[in-house]
Amino acid sequence: MRKLLFQSLFRRPVTEQAPSSDAAAVTELATAVAYYDLERFGIRFVASPRHADVLLVTGPVTRNMREALQRSYDAMPNPKWVVATGDCARDGGCFAGSYAVVGGVAEVIPVDLHIPGCPPAPTVMLKGLLALLEQAELGAVTP
Amino acid sequence: MPSLIDLALEGRQVRHHAPWPRSVVDTRAWNFAATELARGRWNLLGLWGEPATVHMAVMDEQTAEIAVLSLDCPDHSYPSVGLRHPPAVRLERAVNDLFGLTADGSPDRRPWLDHDQWGVRFPLGDRIETPSKAPLYRFLPAQGDGLHQIAVGPVHAGIIEPGHFRFTASGETVVRLEQRLGYTHKGIEGLMTGAGLARAAELAGRVSGDSTVAYAFAFSRAAEAALGLVVPPRAVWLRALLAELERLANHLGDVGAICNDASFALMHAHCSILRESVLRACDSAFGHRLMRDIIVPGGVRRDLDPDGTEVIQATLAEIRLRFPALVELYDNTASLQDRTVDTGVLKPALARQYAAGGYIGRASGRSFDTRRNLAYPPYDELRFEVPALNEGDVNARVWIRVREVEQTLSLIDQILQRLPKGPAATDPGLQPEPREALAMVEGFRGDVLVWLRLRNGLVERCHLRDPSWFQWPLLEAIIENNIVADFPLCNKSFNCSYSGHDL
Numbered sequence: 001m002r003k004l005l006f007q008s009l010f011r012r013p014v015t016e017q018a019p020s021s022d023a024a025a026v027t028e029l030a031t032a033v034a035y036y037d038l039e040r041f042g043i044r045f046v047a048s049p050r051h052a053d054v055l056l057v058t059g060p061v062t063r064n065m066r067e068a069l070q071r072s073y074d075a076m077p078n079p080k081w082v083v084a085t086g087d088c089a090r091d092g093g094c095f096a097g098s099y100a101v102v103g104g105v106a107e108v109i110p111v112d113l114h115i116p117g118c119p120p121a122p123t124v125m126l127k128g129l130l131a132l133l134e135q136a137e138l139g140a141v142t143p
Numbered sequence: 144m145p146s147l148i149d150l151a152l153e154g155r156q157v158r159h160h161a162p163w164p165r166s167v168v169d170t171r172a173w174n175f176a177a178t179e180l181a182r183g184r185w186n187l188l189g190l191w192g193e194p195a196t197v198h199m200a201v202m203d204e205q206t207a208e209i210a211v212l213s214l215d216c217p218d219h220s221y222p223s224v225g226l227r228h229p230p231a232v233r234l235e236r237a238v239n240d241l242f243g244l245t246a247d248g249s250p251d252r253r254p255w256l257d258h259d260q261w262g263v264r265f266p267l268g269d270r271i272e273t274p275s276k277a278p279l280y281r282f283l284p285a286q287g288d289g290l291h292q293i294a295v296g297p298v299h300a301g302i303i304e305p306g307h308f309r310f311t312a313s314g315e316t317v318v319r320l321e322q323r324l325g326y327t328h329k330g331i332e333g334l335m336t337g338a339g340l341a342r343a344a345e346l347a348g349r350v351s352g353d354s355t356v357a358y359a360f361a362f363s364r365a366a367e368a369a370l371g372l373v374v375p376p377r378a379v380w381l382r383a384l385l386a387e388l389e390r391l392a393n394h395l396g397d398v399g400a401i402c403n404d405a406s407f408a409l410m411h412a413h414c415s416i417l418r419e420s421v422l423r424a425c426d427s428a429f430g431h432r433l434m435r436d437i438i439v440p441g442g443v444r445r446d447l448d449p450d451g452t453e454v455i456q457a458t459l460a461e462i463r464l465r466f467p468a469l470v471e472l473y474d475n476t477a478s479l480q481d482r483t484v485d486t487g488v489l490k491p492a493l494a495r496q497y498a499a500g501g502y503i504g505r506a507s508g509r510s511f512d513t514r515r516n517l518a519y520p521p522y523d524e525l526r527f528e529v530p531a532l533n534e535g536d537v538n539a540r541v542w543i544r545v546r547e548v549e550q551t552l553s554l555i556d557q558i559l560q561r562l563p564k565g566p567a568a569t570d571p572g573l574q575p576e577p578r579e580a581l582a583m584v585e586g587f588r589g590d591v592l593v594w595l596r597l598r599n600g601l602v603e604r605c606h607l608r609d610p611s612w613f614q615w616p617l618l619e620a621i622i623e624n625n626i627v628a629d630f631p632l633c634n635k636s637f638n639c640s641y642s643g644h645d646l
Contacts, residue, residue, distance in 0.1 A: 026302060026303060026304055026352070027352060027353050027396070027433075028432070028433075029302050030302045030396075030400075031415065031418070031419055031422070034399075034411060034412060034415035035415050035416065035419045045302060047300035047301075048300065049298070059327070059642075060329060062326065062327055062328055062329055063258075063260040063261050063262075064256075064258040064260050064325055064326045064327070064328055064645075065297065065305060065326045065327065066260065067260075068297045068298050068305065068326070072298050094334075094342075094345060094346060094349060095329045095330070095331070095334065095349075097334070098329055098330035098331075098333055098334050099261050099262070099263050099266045099330050099333060100261055100266070100328050100329050100330035100333070101329055101330065118435065119352065119433070121426075121432055
């Protein structure tokens with residue numbers, strides 16, 4: 001039963017990469033897709049936040065990107081999750097304090113999971129996403 | 144006709160600017176330089192500000208002479224270079240946003256990096272602590288029957304960085320593309336000011352993640368030139384090894400990703416495997432997949448051991464075994480060639496005008512590579528060719544990358560064979576007086592430029608110029624008369640950096 005719920009919950013696309021200010025995390029993310037074949041875990045990157053269950057955010061949130069991040073989040077259907085990817089996405093990392101940086105993702109939208117690293121290796125991202133799926137599965141069964 | 148050096152000598156030479164001269168010039172000399180740029184005699188390498196000064200770096204491509212010309216702007220304005228030489232326009236808009244220095248006569252006075260979100264104007268100049276209340280950003284118009292606009296981004300459908308593209312199309316054909324960038328502006332040059340060398344090197348390595356080695360390399364070379372520091376030979380060679388590994392990984396990834404945007408996923412899968420093998424080798428040999436924070440002023444922070452050498456050699460052997468078959472697949476797949484040949488043609492004249500670096504310039508007849516033209520060590524002692532083509536289409540940009548992969552494999556071989564023994568770092572020390580320098584390093588997408596002034600071991604001002612500054616505008620030009628569906632292909636064949644540009 002739980003397995004069934006899991007499948008139905010995540011049969012659809014899971015992730016959408018949004019406001020990134022870190023090219024490194026982006027390339028590592030692309031590797032995770034191409035090399036590790038994320039789709040076998042039911043995770044697929046989609047073209048629009050409107051089709052996404054999970055928003056994956058990399059890099060610090062810049063002031064110029066703040067509105068786009070908020071609007072990406074607002075465009076997602078419920079239930080939805082947010083993953084902050086990399087040290088910069090947690091608190092702005094080494095860019096914290098700049099006039100152009102808001103800080104971490106949690107300053108703008110609620111974050112469900114933070115994956116550490118500068119940038120996190122693809123395997124670390126994969127582990128994080130799988131952990132999130134597991135948690136979401138539990139959450140879906142409990143109520 | 145004064146040469147570049149003559150012009151530089153004409154002004155007031157700045158002491159301790161290495162290795163090329165910097166001169167404070169008057170308006171006449173500044174305008175003369177702009178005219179020479181417009182005539183195509185010199186190349187614009189960069190244009191940047193300080194609170195009351197504007198600088199431009201120019202190069203005579205024939206002689207590889209470089210000079211930095213500086214103009215004092217007591218009334219916060221200077222004669223526009225962009226008026227005569229369009230490649231300067233975006234740089235001048237950025238200088239205005241950050242420093243409040245106006246380019247008199249500029250054909251485009253709209254803001255560029257400032258999206259009216261910072262809560263402060265001119266953050267690096269005379270700050271004004273209020274938003275600009277700027278009028279709505281106006282995209283350039285296009286007129287004609289039945290035109291429609293397509294707005295794309297800043298959040299994209301693919302896994303790439305954010306930026307906005309405004310297409311005006313007539314049916315399927317693109318009439319005009321205009322970019323709006325700056326979304327990833329992090330204020331790195333602001334954070335640099337007052338930073339110590341270690342922190343500044345860390346920031347430089349985070350300007351554009353896929354070029355972290357190139358940036359750390361360029362920053363360190365600039366710092367060392369400023370301090371007059373001699374780096375141990377082993378570090379010099381290790382740096383080239385790191386730079387070539389970065390180039391290899393990125394080119395392999397790009398070749399696959401370009402094909403993927405022509406819906407040829409097979410190449411993407413195979414190239415991703417090869418790219419991943421390089422990143423894993425880097426991780427084993429240097430402790431970080433992207434080799435971040437390894438190059439620092441004074442040397443490298445991590446030496447290569449025999450195990451690391453072995454891993455790298457095994458990876459090279461694997462690539463030599465598999466890559467030729469992929470190249471053949473690319474060359475012999477007619478449906479793929481149909482997409483890449485004659486698509487997104489960059490004319491050689493435009494590549495020259497913008498001094499476009501990297502595979503973009505080299506696929507359009509501009510045979511320029513700082514590793515050869517400026518021959519910084521250890522490249523002065525290494526054998527390699529700089530491939531160039533004249534076609535300027537997506538296909539040519541793929542082939543330049545393919546040829547550069549081959550050159551890079553050979554360079555890595557040579558470096559591993561000849562790696563000198565000895566220490567891999569030296570203490571940078573500090574100089575109480577102001578010391579300035581300019582450095583250029585060949586990253587995978589072109590020449591990365593770093594200019595800095597150090598005082599008492601701290602960065603007083605540091606400017607980092609990504610090659611994308613002179614490549615992004617060309618993407619607008621080449622998409623004209625192509626169909627909208629070919630934009631991803633053209634864009635990927637350029638693969639400009641958003642982060643590196645926005646800074």
